[in-house]
Amino acid sequence: MKKLFYSIALSVLVAAGSSCKKVDNYAAPNVTLKGTVTDAGTGKSLQTEQGSGTRIKLLEISWSSNPTPFYVSSFQDGTYQNTKLFAGKNVISAEGAFVPLVQVDDAGKTIVDKSQTVDVKDVTTVNFSVEPFLRIEWVGDPVLNADGTITTSFKVTRGTADPNFQQNVSDVAVFVNSNNYVGNNNYDNRYTPKLSGNDANNSVGKTLSLTTLGGALPGKRSYFIRVGARVSYGLNYYNYTDVKEVKVP
Amino acid sequence: MKKFPYIILTFLLCWTTACKKLDTLPPSIISDQDVFSSAAGVTAYMARMYSELPIEDFRYSPERGLNMFWIISPTSATTGEALSRDQNGSMQENTGLSTWSDCYRTIRDANYFSENIGKYAGNFTNDQVNNWLGEARFIRAATYFALVKRYGGVPLVDKVLKYPEQSIEELKIPRNSEEKIYDFIGTDLDYAYANLPETNQVGRANKYVAAGFKSRAMLYAGTVAKYNQISLVDGSGNRLCGIPVAKAVTYFKAAYDAAALLDGKYSLYKKAWAAGDKNAQYLNYVNMFFDASSPENIFVRQYHYPESVHGYDAYNVPRQLMGANGYSSEVNPTLDFVELFDGFPKNADGTIKTTTGGKYDLYTNTMDIFANAEPRLRATVVLPGDVMKGVSIEIRRGIYTGSSVGGINPLLPAGSTAHYPTDNIVQSANASQTPYKLPNGTTMNPAGLSGYFTGDGTNSVSGFSIRKYIVPDKPTSEVLENRSDQTWIELRYAEVLLNRAEAAVELNSLGQSDKSYLQDAFTQINAIRERGGADLLTGTANLTIDVVRKERKKELGFENKQYWDMRRWRVADKEQNSTIYRTLMPFYSANDGKYFFDARLDERNSRYTFDVRWYYEQIPQDEIQKSQNLIQNPGY
Known part of the structure; x- marks a missing residue:
């Protein structure tokens, strides 16, 4: 009887011990x-x-x-x-x-x-x-004016010939921010000039120049500038230029 | 041994009696029979459905969802109506909420009722049964409306789903098109209108409630059809997000016709109103929210202390009326909201005029600038220095101690979000203030009793406080969380008139001329303006959709409607685009002994940006895991 008891206890222990083996651990994603x-x-x-x-x-x-x-x-x-x-x-x-x-x-x-x-x-x-909805090119670099504002010149053109994706241009903006993460999700609306409605839609194909708002920009710092434009399609994503830095002394 | 047959007989007898109803239900479980066979049982069943009805009332915020007592992230502080220290931006509804599953539970309750009450019809009159069926349909429609305005097309469940009789695969119901859901809501509300009684218990639907809700829902559908640009089509051609533009006229007409059904049944609240008497108009507007017999109330949700409560007063009273929980001033109307109204000096661009020739205008009291303010504004917003619960609500940013010879120049350049310079200004960090000695020898606290305090945010951060729905005579000892029980007016006649006017102007702009729509909109808007004491429209020439929308913002401000209006108009991403809202800061000039006002961008620099994706809320991930046929909305 005792022998039987011990063998059962032993097999339980073995079973318990062996179940701890980590065989099903999937490798981390790499x-x-x-x-x-x-x-x-x-x-x-x-x-x-x-x-x-x-x-x-x-x-x-x-x-x-x-x-x-x-x-x-x-x-x-x-x-x-x-x-x-x-x-x-x-x-x-x-x-x-x-x-x-x-x-x-x-x-x-x-x-x-x-x-x-x-x-x-x-x-x-x-x-x-x-094929982007809109293609935005710089026309020269942004210029720091004598009155402390910055003027940016650019040109917006259609990026696709497909008429299904040539909706009206709803917004054009020269986004200004204090760091290089700049765009519609992150900009300073005190300085950022924008066009919308017909002004935006008529901008296609022309060279435009927009000047920062709010008078002279505070000095001794850099401003990061990027032009964005969007058409009224779907989630209204913006197309952008790359980011340029303007140092204001 | 003779006894033996008797023993057997007794034994058998015991056996037969023991057989009786072994399978009875436990008496602690309430069965359909108990609920559906008496009017009292049905009332109890209805009571629960109404309490679950997804309406955005005193217990709603986008952060914490429906039926949640803690509303310190107020809805109005996401829309630009107000600023709050605890809600500093725009937001979609918190994706961790259970709104989706809660709504489907209510829909199941309504379906279950509709399918089972027929079995007990013998206990009731035909009218009773029909009324109840109408009510169940109303509840189902209102619940689907809560879903469709959030998510677009959702799975259409119009009967009780049965598991395990139906297989899991069968129960993974895909989303239906947004258009189908709105049509379904329209059909249900038509059914409700046909079957509901003329009047019903307070808090329950009558036929006009159904018509009023229909005007609301169809207006939403019409605006989505007209203004939405987002499209999501599933593999079978169901447009889950978006409604074809061609349907706009149909929906606007449905909204207009439904609103017209309430003509003569309800009226604008004007019990204390008097023509030309601004104070009477103001009092009338304040009272409207507390008069149980108001002819304007169409559908309400009642509260009653202590069993059903909210905490609106405790969270939102001005700081100087704070109750023992230490909450106050969560809703502080923005200057942008205040500037929608008439009756105070304005610049050409519609902003408040606080300077003349580059120098601040001076006033003896802070209320002087608002002396002729539109009564509706005073009744909605506590203006600095106005009276609430018998005390003047003192809102002062600080004391200006600089020289005032030749006038005071603006303290900051226009558009600045900087803090005020401290060289000529004394201010207070919190409510324990050090009085400042004025030139005339008296002392004055730098900040008002209700702020502005620069250190903690527990004050009026915008220069205004909220009056709408704050009980005017509630003692401070009762200004506590879960101690308020004023009634929420979910649908009032003013909204129906605004729905009607909006549908009419939209129909007019879509070239519909089967009725004189513009003239009708003119009448409705002027009725609302007259009651509010605003300047009346002079003709239909300038009656654009923007005029109607502005009226709606003013009339329904802080009633949790604008959150949805900004979405259905698809203007939220334009209005809230790195936007900083404006505030009005009263200063006391020590040398003049007078006040001046500085209109400025929110000093706390809270930027509001609305993500275009949020026009269709994110479907909860756990719902998609349960039912993989659900297609997520675009962009998530």
Whole structure:
């Protein structure tokens, strides 16, 4: 009887001990996905704003045909990177201020699909070439005027020939901020000049010059300037130039 | 051994009696029979549905959701109506809230009632049953409206879902189109209108409540159709976000017609109103929110201490009327809101005029600048120096001690968000103040009793305080959390008139001329302006949609309506675009013995930016995990 008791106790202990073995610990995610969203017309990376600008949409189809999307936000210069992903097969596309890569018609049929199906592993680079709604170029550098204001010259043109994405230009603005993270999500409205309505819509194709508001800018600091414009489409994303710094002595 | 048959017989007898109803329900569980077979039971069932009805009342804030007592992040401080120390920006509803699932629970309750009351119809008259069915439909429609205005198209559930009879896959109902949901709401409210009685218990729907809600819901649908630019279409062609522009006229007409059904049934509250008497008009407007017999109240939610309460007074009274919980001044109307009104000096651009020739205008009392203010403004906002609960609400930013020879120059350049310079100004960090000795020998506290204090934010941060809905005679000992029980007026006739006017002006601008829409809008707007004591419109020529919207902001300010109006008009991202709201700071000039006002940007520098994505709220992630057929709204 005692022998039986001990053998049962021993087998329970062995069972308990062996169950502690950590066999099901999945390796931490270590795969890198990176890339750039570029303007097909100019070949340059497409400028955006952080947070509510370009983002990369990942649909991991290794497990499910109807996965919940996973998003990677892009940096404001149009590049993106995530170094903590799991390896897997993904359908990848991008969303932002450009002609959508995946378009659905009113009947729910997918009419355009430029997403890429990629085996994401180790370090994978996926680039996108897109047609921005608007293309904004600097015309010279921003100028510090004698009266302490800054005048910025630029030109807004259509970035796509597709008439479905040539809605009216609703806003044009020369965003001014005290650091280089500048855009519609982050600017100083005391100084930032804006155009809207017809003024904005008539600006397409012309060289415009806008001067900062509020008189002389406080001195002994730098201002970071960036021109943005948007059309009335979807979530009204802005297109941007890159950021220029103006030092006010 | 003769006894044996008897024993068997007794034994058998016991057995048969024991068989009786072994499967009875435990008596502690209330069954359908208990609830649905008596009018009292149905009333109890209704009471719960009404209490769950998702309306944004005293117990709502975007931060903490519906039916939450703690409203220190007031809705009005997200819209620019007010500033608050605890809510410093625009926001979508907190995504961690359970609004989605709570709404579907209420919809289930309404569906369950509709499907089961028929079994007990024998106990009631036909009218009773029909009225109740109408009520259940009203509740379902109002709940769907709460969903559609947040999320766009949502799953349409019009019957009780059964698990495990129905499979999980079957119950993963995908979203329907936004248009379908609005049409469904319209149909339910039509049914409710046809079946509800003319009058009902206070707090419950009658047929005009259904019509009033329909005017509201259809107006939302019309504006979304007209102004929305966001589109989301699912694989079967259902437009989950957005309504075709072509439908705008249909919805505006439905809104207009529904509003017209209330004609003559309700009226604007004018019990104490007198033509040309600003004080009477002011008192009338204040009283409107507390008169249970007001002919303007259409649908209300009642509260009663101690079993059903809120804390509106405790959170929002001016600092000097603070109760024992230590809360006060959460809602401080912005100067931008105040400037919507008439009756005080204004610059050409509509902003308040505080200077002449670059020097501040001087006033003996802070109320002098507002001496002729629109009565509705005084009744909505406590202006600096105005009286509340018998005391003058003292709001003063500081004492200006500099020279006043030749007038006082503006303290800061226009558009500055800097703090005031301290060399010529004495100010107070908090309510324990050190009195300042004035040139005439008397002493004065640098700041008013209700602020502004530079250190803690527990004061009027905008220079104004809120009066609307603050009980005028509540003793300070009762200004406590969960001690207020004034009634919330969810739908009042003024809103129906504004719905009607807005639909009319929109129809006119869409080229509809089957009725004299513009003239009708003119009549409604002027009725509201007359009651509020505002300047009347002189003709229909200038009656644009902006005039109607401005009137709506003024009339329904701080009633948690503007939060949704800014969304459905799709103007929130324009209005709140790195916006800093304005404040009005009264100073006392020691050498003049008079006051001057500085209109400035919020000194605390709170910037408001509305993200375009928020026009459609984020569907809670846990709901998508439960039902993977739900498609998330764009941008999340």
